[in-house]
Amino acid sequence: MKTALSLALAAGIAFAGPALAQISDDVVKIGVLNDRSGLYADLGGEGSVIAARMALEDFGGRVLGKPVTIITADHQNKPDIGSTIARQWIDVDRVDAIVDVPHSATALGVLSVTREKNRMLLLSGPALTEFTGKQCAPTTIHWTYDSYSMANGTVRALIKQGGDSWFFLTGDNAGSHSQERDGMAFVEKAGGKVVGAVRHPLNTQDFSSFLLQAQASKAKVIGLANAGGDTVNSIKQAAEFGIVQAGQRLAGLLIFITDVHSIGLKDAQGLVFTESFYWDMDDKTRAWSRRFMERHGGRAPTAAQAGVYGSVLHYLKAVEKAGTDESLAVSKAMKEIPVNDMFSNNFKIREDGRVVRDMHLFEVKSPSESKGPWDYYKLLATIPGDEAYRPMAEGGCPLVK
Numbered sequence: 001m002k003t004a005l006s007l008a009l010a011a012g013i014a015f016a017g018p019a020l021a022q023i024s025d026d027v028v029k030i031g032v033l034n035d036r037s038g039l040y041a042d043l044g045g046e047g048s049v050i051a052a053r054m055a056l057e058d059f060g061g062r063v064l065g066k067p068v069t070i071i072t073a074d075h076q077n078k079p080d081i082g083s084t085i086a087r088q089w090i091d092v093d094r095v096d097a098i099v100d101v102p103h104s105a106t107a108l109g110v111l112s113v114t115r116e117k118n119r120m121l122l123l124s125g126p127a128l129t130e131f132t133g134k135q136c137a138p139t140t141i142h143w144t145y146d147s148y149s150m151a152n153g154t155v156r157a158l159i160k161q162g163g164d165s166w167f168f169l170t171g172d173n174a175g176s177h178s179q180e181r182d183g184m185a186f187v188e189k190a191g192g193k194v195v196g197a198v199r200h201p202l203n204t205q206d207f208s209s210f211l212l213q214a215q216a217s218k219a220k221v222i223g224l225a226n227a228g229g230d231t232v233n234s235i236k237q238a239a240e241f242g243i244v245q246a247g248q249r250l251a252g253l254l255i256f257i258t259d260v261h262s263i264g265l266k267d268a269q270g271l272v273f274t275e276s277f278y279w280d281m282d283d284k285t286r287a288w289s290r291r292f293m294e295r296h297g298g299r300a301p302t303a304a305q306a307g308v309y310g311s312v313l314h315y316l317k318a319v320e321k322a323g324t325d326e327s328l329a330v331s332k333a334m335k336e337i338p339v340n341d342m343f344s345n346n347f348k349i350r351e352d353g354r355v356v357r358d359m360h361l362f363e364v365k366s367p368s369e370s371k372g373p374w375d376y377y378k379l380l381a382t383i384p385g386d387e388a389y390r391p392m393a394e395g396g397c398p399l400v401k
Contacts, residue, residue, distance in 0.1 A: 022324040023066040024094065030056075030312060031089045033082060033110065034100040034125060036074035039203045039229030042258040044125045047305040048100045050295050054288075055312035063319050071095065077102075077202070079109035086113040096325045097122060097315055100308050102227075104128035104175030111140060120327045122315060124307035127227070127254055128178045129390060132354040136397035139327040141334060141353045144307030145276045147178040147253065149388040153274035153361045154251050155186035157380065158221055163249055164190075167219035168197035169210055169234060171226035179225035179253040187223075195219045203229060207237045215243055227254040232262045239267040256302040260364055260376045268376075271364040274388075276357055277303040277343045278377050288342040300374040310341040347385060352397035356385035 032052050034044040049072050056068055071093065075082035082101070089095035090113065098114060101107040102125025114121040115137040123131055123140065127147040131140060155166075166187045170180040176199075184194050196217045198210050211234070214222045222243070224231055231252060238250060252259075252273040260268045279289035279300045288309075292301045318333035319325050339347040339355060347357045362377040370376060392400055 022326070023064055023319075024096065024325055026066055028063055028066060028068045028316075028319060028325050029089075029093065029095045029097075030068065030070050030315070031086075031093075031095040031098045032070060032072045032100050032308065033075050033085060033089075033098050034102050035077050035228075036072070038077050040077065040102045040125065040227065042262070043228055043256040043302045043304050044100055044102045044308075047292075047296050047299065047301060048124070048308040050292060051301065051305045051309035052099060052312045054291065054295075055309045055316070059313055059316045063316050064323065068316065075101070075103070075106050075110075077106055079106045082106035083109040083113055086110045087117075090114075090117045090119050096120065096327070099311060100124045100304065102126055102304060103173070104178065105173055107131070108135065108174065111135060111137060114139060118327050120315065120330060122311040124311055125304045127175045129182065129395070130178070132350070132352040132390075132392075133395040133397055136352045136395070136399055138399060139331045141311065141331070141349060141355065143311040143355050144303055144357075145359070146354075146389070147175070147182045148390045149276075149359050149383075150253055150274040151179065151182040151186050152388055153359055153381070153383050154253060154272060155183055155192075155223075156190055157361050158249065158251055158272060159187070159190040159192050163221040163251075164192040165219045166192060166194050166221045166223050166251075167214045167217040168194070168223045168225050169207075169214055170197055170199045171202055171230050172199040173202050175227065175254075176225045180223075183223050183225060183253055200226070200230070200234075205233065207234045208241075210234075211238055211241055211243065215241060215246070215248065219248065221249045221251050223251045223253055225253050228256070228259070231255065231259050235259075235263050235271070236267060244270070256304065257300050257374065257376060258302055261300075261374070265365060265367045265370055265376065268364045269366040272361070272380070274359050274361050274383070275303055275377075276359055277301075277306040278360065278362065278379075279374065280377070281343065281360075281379075284342040298373070306343055310339065310344055313341055314339055350392050351400050352392050352395055353399075354389055354392070356389055358385050359383045359388040
């Protein structure tokens with residue numbers, strides 16, 4: 001009986017061991033999927049890969065004693081290409097988590113694959129609110145910002161300053177449509193009026209006809225519901241038309257520091273927008289950003305890139321807590337652990353996958369106000385996360401009870 005009991009205990013211990021620390025294929029694989037060559041390459045691209053590698057290094061390079069590898073690919077802002085890469089990564093390369101994925105339409109395509117295959121999807125780049133609404137999934141986390149939180153801060157601030165009539169210049173894609181929809185809703189909620197809107201093709205080079213419509217509308221504020229290279233070109237060409245000088249204001253609904261850098265302070269000064277991260281916020285953001293800049297040719301990190309760092313770091317913490325890289329277990333652990341990194345202070349992840357972080361209202365400095373390279377923003381206000389994001393009960397996420 002003693003021998004049988006000893007064998008049973010030994011078998012139980014042998015069985016319990018892998019269950020407590022089980023890593024598929026003895027390696028954790030993370031795929032950074034984004035635009036590497038197009039209009040969103042500056043806001044994500046290689047910078048997001050650098051951020052992911054920094055997170056891995058800061059975590060220690062291994063999790064549960066197993067190696068962690070990071071692979072990358074360019075989805076070219078095309079949903080079919082993004083979905084194909086995601087399926088190849090999961091079925092053949094055995095990727096455990098896909099990260100970043102700017103361009104909301106492409107991210108939706110990738111989400112259909114990660115939902116089917118039960119893999120983690122950590123979204124930093126896209127802004128579409130449906131990721132925590134009707135399209136929410138048990139293994140999807142929306143990390144850095146969304147169109148609701150950015151429109152919330154920017155629209156309310158400008159209406160308080162008298163900007164009570166708006167015209168929207170909108171990219172013709174899912175993420176920009178989300179920005180427009182949320183922006184219009186906040187204008188009307190605050191007592192303002194939407195006098196018109198126009199949609200432009202993705203990655204267009206000529207905004208003249210669209211800007212002329214915005215100018216002719218006489219709206220006090222032109223809301224830019226686009227991103228990346230489209231935002232840069234629309235602001236540059238607005239300056240050529242003298243739109244701001246004539247009295248209309250520009251409001252960015254998705255602005256990145258790389259956009260401001262490309263535009264230049266002369267043309268971007270006075271632009272008001274809401275953002276989740278700025279490299280010069282405090283000692284922690286400055287220290288991390290200097291490390292990033294040393295690896296990325298002196299370029300300051302965007303919020304999307306900072307979000308990739310935070311999401312990868314938190315993912316690895318959750319794998320360690322869960323004792324496995326199985327996605328449902330990891331997702332559960334991610335929602336149980338407070339989010340802490342260089343720009344997150346005990347933030348929470350809701351049941352719908354939304355990271356509830358503080359958002360910040362910024363204004364772009366004038367050339368005379370800037371004291372050095374990348375010194376572009378002045379802080380106007382901080383919006384607590386519980387006020388910044390759409391209430392979970394209003395999103396329609398089927399996971400929410």
